[in-house]
Amino acid sequence: MPKVRTRDIIEKFSLELISGEEGIDRPITTSDISRPGIEMAGYFDYYPAERIQLLGKTELSFFKQLDEDARITRVEKLCTDITPAIIITREMEVPKELIEASERKSVPVLRSPLKTTRFSSRLTNFLEGKLAPTTAVHGVLVDVYGIGVLITGKSGVGKSETALELVKRGHRLVADDCVEIRKEDQDILIGSAPELIEHLLEIRGLGIINVMTLFGAGAVRSHKRITLVIDLELWDPNKQYDRLGLDEEKVNIMDTEITKITVPVRPGRNLAVIIEVAAMNFRLKRMGVNAALQFTNRLSDAIEDGDHEDV
Amino acid sequence: MVEKQVKVMLRTGLQARPAALFVQKANRFSSDIYLEKDGKKVNAKSIMGLMSLAVSNGAVVTLIVDGSDEQEAIKELTNYIQQEE
Numbered sequence: 001m002p003k004v005r006t007r008d009i010i011e012k013f014s015l016e017l018i019s020g021e022e023g024i025d026r027p028i029t030t031s032d033i034s035r036p037g038i039e040m041a042g043y044f045d046y047y048p049a050e051r052i053q054l055l056g057k058t059e060l061s062f063f064k065q066l067d068e069d070a071r072i073t074r075v076e077k078l079c080t081d082i083t084p085a086i087i088i089t090r091e092m093e094v095p096k097e098l099i100e101a102s103e104r105k106s107v108p109v110l111r112s113p114l115k116t117t118r119f120s121s122r123l124t125n126f127l128e129g130k131l132a133p134t135t136a137v138h139g140v141l142v143d144v145y146g147i148g149v150l151i152t153g154k155s156g157v158g159k160s161e162t163a164l165e166l167v168k169r170g171h172r173l174v175a176d177d178c179v180e181i182r183k184e185d186q187d188i189l190i191g192s193a194p195e196l197i198e199h200l201l202e203i204r205g206l207g208i209i210n211v212m213t214l215f216g217a218g219a220v221r222s223h224k225r226i227t228l229v230i231d232l233e234l235w236d237p238n239k240q241y242d243r244l245g246l247d248e249e250k251v252n253i254m255d256t257e258i259t260k261i262t263v264p265v266r267p268g269r270n271l272a273v274i275i276e277v278a279a280m281n282f283r284l285k286r287m288g289v290n291a292a293l294q295f296t297n298r299l300s301d302a303i304e305d306g307d308h309e310d311v
Numbered sequence: 312m313v314e315k316q317v318k319v320m321l322r323t324g325l326q327a328r329p330a331a332l333f334v335q336k337a338n339r340f341s342s343d344i345y346l347e348k349d350g351k352k353v354n355a356k357s358i359m360g361l362m363s364l365a366v367s368n369g370a371v372v373t374l375i376v377d378g379s380d381e382q383e384a385i386k387e388l389t390n391y392i393q394q395e396e
Contacts, residue, residue: 138354155338155356177359194363202359 004028004130006085006108009052012126013119015087015110019099022106026084028052031127033120035059040066040074049080052123056089056116063095071097079105087123089116132182135254141174141191141224142166144279148191148224150179150258151275153232157265160201162232165272167201172221173211176201181226187256192223228259228282230275235264245281245292312377313385320395324367334358336391342378344388355388 007024010017017024034051037059055063063071075098078086086102088094091113102109112119139152140159144166151159160176167173175193182190193199199212199220212220229251241264242249251260261278265271281291321329337344337355344355348370353360355374366372372392376385 136351136353136360138357138360155354177357178353178363196365197359197363200359202357208359 004127006110008130009085009123009126010108010110013112013114013123015112018088018094018102018109018111020079020102020106020108023085023108026082026108028084028127028131031124031131033124033127035116035120036078037062039078042070042074044077047077050082050084052084053078053086054089054116054120054123055086057092060088060092060095068097071095072101075101079107081105083107085110087112087119089114089119129182129184132184133254134180134182136178136180136194137253138177139179139229140176141179141193141226142275143172143174143221143224144276145171145283147228147279147282148174148226149275149279150191150226150229151232152229153265154234156204157232157234158271159232160203162271162275164201164203165270166275167211167215167219169272169276170218171276172219172224173199173201174221174224179226181253183254183256189226189253189256189258190223191226198222226253226258228261228279229253230278231260231262232265232271233262235266239264244296246296312375313381314373314375315385315389316371316373317389317392319366319368319370319372320393322368322395324370325361325364325392327362330361331358333388333391334361336387337384340376340378340380340384342376342381342384344377344384345375347373347375 004027006026006028009015010024030051032048032051033054034048035054035056036047039047040059040063079101085108086098088109088111091111094109094111098109137152139150140163141148141150142163151162153159163173163176174191176197178194178197179191180194184190199210200208201211202208241262249260249262250257259282263271263274319325323329325333334356345352346355346361346364348364348366351364353364355361374385374388
């Protein structure tokens with residue numbers, strides 16, 4: 001199923017539909033936008049037909065100067081079976097040749113009152129967001145002190161229960177059980193909940209609860225950047241857990257490295273507090289204060305001093 | 312790892328109750344079980360993920376099972392979603 005259709009940008013930017021209504025369900029497959037100036041001049045060898053075509057003042061005033069034959073053939077070539085839309089900016093008058101050609105090929109011709117460059121950048125932003133690569137992971141996403149913490153772990157380890165405790169402590173739930181992740185830019189991962197299960201939390205024994213109606217609008221968020229992954233696992237006595245916090249483990253999600261902390265679960269360990277502290281400690285590290293590093297430096301100083309005293 | 316395309320025959324699709332039952336069955340196996348629909352893949356042991364797919368009657372889903380008891384798991388789960396009641 002296509003992620004964006006021409007219909008969506010008409011709604012989003014309140015564009016005026018001039019002609020070619022049959023084509024408004026065409027898919028938009030790329031966030032690139034084309035300004036077909038060179039094509040207007042007759043050069044169609046590299047015409048990116050699958051992009052949205054934007055016609056501004058320059059293109060249209062040039063088009064007006066052409067003789068009638070050229071006008072007809074060029075708009076004919078401009079309107080292809082895969083062109084999602086041709087958009088006229090600055091509320092300018094649409095050439096009648098374009099209207100005719102677009103009706104024949106069912107390419108939607110739309111109009112916006114905005115200036116071309118401004119509209120182009122807004123459209124690019126919108127399309128990049130919509131067309132960004134996405135994936136879904138099994139886990140719970142909570143905003144803890146402004147840090148997007150993705151809690152992962154096997155089914156039944158207590159992710160949702162921990163999230164509930166965190167919400168009770170004033171943090172915000174983004175998604176339970178299934179987190180949709182969208183990659184923006186090079187290394188920004190934005191997590192959100194699938195629409196159907198937004199604001200819901202499933203607690204064994206209680207069933208499905210609605211966090212927003214129970215705890216209020218302050219207890220939920222629609223999306224949040226993921227910066228920390230906390231993996232809960234049942235305590236394995238044979239495994240070594242990090243005792244110092246000097247090394248940072250990383251996990252790879254959609255080619256992006258995210259810091260990961262493995263927290264063993266055992267009765268009597270308050271996971272919500274541990275996650276709160278992990279989030280605060282992570283913030284502190286990013287501000288340049290690394291408690292573990294400071295301590296080992298002090299320790300090595302003390303050891304060195306001790307060596308000297310011995311001599 | 313075994314993979315299988317299955318058509319959902321349950322009359323109501325994976326509505327809340329059938330979904331809960333499905334998850335219960337999936338949790339009896341130690342294998343990792345995923346269910347994919349329209350390119351969206353979720354952990355079949357988690358009810359919320361499963362319900363977020365809104366699987367309807369007649370939809371074709373892919374079951375992906377990986378682990379020591381994958382054969383039994385895929386058989387039982389396929390039987391379950393292919394039954395009409």
